[in-house]
Amino acid sequence: MGSDSEAEKTAQKEREKKKFLDLAPIAKPLAGKKLCKRTFKLVRRAAENKCLKRGVKEVVKSIRRGNKGICVIAGNVSPIDVITHIPILCEDAKIPYIYVPSKEDLANAGVTKRPTCCILVLTKPTKGELSQEEEQKLKGDYDQVAADISEVANTMF
Secondary structure, eight states, X not given: OHHHHHHHHHHHHHHHHHHHHTOOTTOOSBOOHHHHHHHHHHHHHHHHTTOEEESHHHHHHHHHTTOOEEEEEESOOSSGGGTTTHHXXXXXXXXXXXXXXXXXXXXXXXXXXXXXXXXEEESSOSXXXXXXXXXXXXXXXXXXXXXXXXXHHHHHO
């Protein structure tokens, strides 16, 4: 009985190792475990409140239109040319961005079945308004993740 849980643990460790082996060489700043968890929580909350742009096309369009938020980019995208221009756009627009190890995990957090290359978490929904309570929760998570991302970025450069 104990061997099953040990086998599951070793299988999970192998999957974690594989995620980090598939990373693109430009995937920096890469979120650690704790920041990944916080980022996915923020993405999930934003998806529930419709404050999310999914996919390269939507994210680029939104950044060019001047929308502000946090850009979360998957680090295991192949071919890498699909996402190489996004960090440059984010830096020009002064939008914080972070890489996460897996596009599958990013899609799960964004409440979609299809793997997603990048997501832009907006501070306000595109249509309609949020309740005061939901807005405060989203803003709190957003501020915490933004501070963590800037901290990671500062240690890198």
